[in-house]
Amino acid sequence: MNTYSSKLLEEAVNELSKLPGIGRKSALRLALHLLKRNSMEVEFFGNSIIQMRNNIKHCTKCYNISDTDICEICASKKRNSSIICVVEDIRDVMAIENTSQFTGLYHVLGGIISPMDGIGPQDLHIDPLIERVKNDDTNEVIMALSTTIEGDTTNFYIYKKLKDLNIEITTIARGVSIGDELEYADEITLGRSILNRTPYSTKL
């Protein structure tokens, strides 16, 4: 498309445009922005990304991203190790941690079962989850996956593997979002939220 006046610029634009959601026009804008920053800043920028890729670890227990072999959450004495919350990726760990409502441990699957994208159970950290539940002192597994068909499929697959292990298996509540007007909630969500109604409480 473009005739770049510099091979160095062209290469940087090529690389930047490989990022998800960044087209060639945005990539050029980012490259020109980086050119205006001072040399040390840009070196720090590039190196921080390389360092991250080369030195980051995944917790050997829960597969969360970590700088150590066992992540801070798994290593903490303050967390309730009898509850494991199963999530898709580390962004979900962050989102749940931000609520400050959960004090158990996590298990990061690294994705969800999605035949369309060629992702099967063997591509996810499901077997280590089963081992963990079998060997550790687990009372409850909370399934906290997306409320999509893929999420439901993954829930069901894991449920089948865990159901004979004498532990409680729960899923996160599905219902009308807080702050939403009822008339705009979709029918399936609204229907489910009536079926799964909870005792009235003045606490929340």
Place this chain on the structure above:
Amino acid sequence: MNTYSSKLLEEAVNELSKLPGIGRKSALRLALHLLKRNSMEVEFFGNSIIQMRNNIKHCTKCYNISDTDICEICASKKRNSSIICVVEDIRDVMAIENTSQFTGLYHVLGGIISPMDGIGPQDLHIDPLIERVKNDDTNEVIMALSTTIEGDTTNFYIYKKLKDLNIEITTIARGVSIGDELEYADEITLGRSILNRTPYSTKL
């Protein structure tokens, strides 16, 4: 906002979120994408940006970005060196080159006069333009700046400096965009396009 489970991840997200138009959520998404790519690819990514910043040059004649002291356009024997097209930044050079309608040389100002952003004439490559026009064999200077107040101010400033030098000074045509319906064109553009009407031609 977030509690990152890894300092390395946090640092990379910090750096990525310094890019224009990239917030912390997008930065995290980019960082996780980079983590999934293989190590060599990510090193190439980071280094291509560092290389660009450290090794790129600006053409000493027209201030276009270049890998050499004189850019390919200025060095080319095929270009008409008697016409200089004045543009704001190198993206404009690319845009005009893509039209294949211009065979002269460029002069990249590096911005436009914008008191709001604290950019005055002394921050732009205006003096070197005047020197170039005085010393080289220039017949025409085409002002190809944005059709904004800042662009008009810059046009006028440069016009005043060039007007006694016995060269032709032109600006790019302003009018209704090709493919636009007349009723949606703004009044100022439409008014100007009637005043500056051109002889009918079947060529375009």
